Amino acid sequence: MxxxxxKINARTSSSRRSSxxxxxxxxxxxxxxxxxxxxxxxxxxGKGLYGFPAGEEGAHVKVVLPAAGEQKPVLDxxxxxxxxxxxxxxxxxxxxxxxxxxxFVVNRHQGPATNWAAQxxxxxxxxxxxxxxxxxxxxxxxxxxxxxxLTSINAVxxxxxxxxxxxxxxxxxxxxGRDDVIKLDVGEHVSIQWLVExxxxxxxxxxxxxxxxxxxxxxxxxxxxxxxxxxxxxxxxQLNIDRSNIHTSSYWIRGKSA
Ligand SMILES: Cc1cc2nc3c(=O)[nH]c(=O)nc-3n(C[C@H](O)[C@H](O)[C@H](O)COP(=O)(O)OP(=O)(O)OC[C@H]3O[C@@H](n4cnc5c(N)ncnc54)[C@H](O)[C@@H]3O)c2cc1C
Numbered sequence: 001m002x003x004x005x006x007k008i009n010a011r012t013s014s015s016r017r018s019s020x021x022x023x024x025x026x027x028x029x030x031x032x033x034x035x036x037x038x039x040x041x042x043x044x045x046g047k048g049l050y051g052f053p054a055g056e057e058g059a060h061v062k063v064v065l066p067a068a069g070e071q072k073p074v075l076d077x078x079x080x081x082x083x084x085x086x087x088x089x090x091x092x093x094x095x096x097x098x099x100x101x102x103x104f105v106v107n108r109h110q111g112p113a114t115n116w117a118a119q120x121x122x123x124x125x126x127x128x129x130x131x132x133x134x135x136x137x138x139x140x141x142x143x144x145x146x147x148x149x150l151t152s153i154n155a156v157x158x159x160x161x162x163x164x165x166x167x168x169x170x171x172x173x174x175x176x177g178r179d180d181v182i183k184l185d186v187g188e189h190v191s192i193q194w195l196v197e198x199x200x201x202x203x204x205x206x207x208x209x210x211x212x213x214x215x216x217x218x219x220x221x222x223x224x225x226x227x228x229x230x231x232x233x234x235x236x237x238q239l240n241i242d243r244s245n246i247h248t249s250s251y252w253i254r255g256k257s258a
Contacts, residue, residue, distance in 0.1 A: 024064050024075040024127040029120050036180040038107050039150050044100045054095045056131045058158025060087045064127025073127035086113035089154040105150045135249045136220045143168040143217040151251040152222030160186040225250035
């Protein structure tokens with residue numbers, strides 16, 4: 001009997017974005033690690049992952065979830081049964097061990113992806129499409145301000161690692177609680193400030209920090225949509241930061257399913 005292919009290449013495409021939509025790799029959970037009360041690392045492997053590009057930490061993939069009651073996800077995105085997909089950021093892909101790590105926010109909300117992650121165990125199946133393009137690609141500036149929360153922590157961390165050692169790099173991370181602070185593998189030139197949600201005003205902290213940096217600082221904002229909008233406006237209006245130096249991405253939208 002012909003085996004169902006683990007990786008489907010529906011069509012070759014020149015664009016990264018469309019290949020993200022069409023190539024789904026079948027993977028299985030090999031490890032589940034609770035990093036903090038709200039962040040769960042899940043490690044995936046499988047034949048379908050061979051050939052996954054290395055060095056894409058900080059870019060996102062689409063996770064393709066199995067339908068309710070099914071063990072495996074649908075891999076043919078062109079079929080009539082559209083699977084539920086969500087965006088997650090590559091924490092690490094190791095081509096030697098063929099293992100891909102993604103960190104899922106858990107215990108914060110209900111949704112197909114977070115609920116899947118909360119129940120995930122060794123051997124569970126998940127489809128992976130992508131990676132997509134990184135949200136920050138210019139690393140030649142002298143100063144960077146990278147602002148994120150737990151959903152964008154791996155993007156912020158990967159971008160910080162890509163900055164030159166002589167650059168002035170500031171990371172601001174908004175977390176639900178003090179026990180959500182983790183060690184990030186970034187250079188000594190990167191200064192990290194953790195803000196606990198209920199205790200701090202994000203825009204105040206961002207303005208204070210950005211006000212001390214040059215006007216051409218490259219800013220990355222990876223947060224909830226309304227926070228991204230508000231911060232983009234205040235940075236432009238109050239600090240005259242040019243819009244082209246503010247790189248924004250809404251990682252989630254309060255009250256709206258992705
Ligand atoms: C480029 C990109 C990369 C991303 N990388 C990651 C990642 O590495 N890890 C990660 O955890 N998330 C990541 N996200 C965010 C993730 O895709 C969303 O949080 C997504 O909504 C989760 O899907 P869900 O099925 O759990 O909830 P949904 O069905 O999408 O949403 C259900 C409800 O939960 C709320 N909700 C969604 N996310 C959150 C949240 N984080 N906190 C509080 N409430 C929430 C929504 O407002 C909605 O009301 C990324 C998003 C983008 C755009």
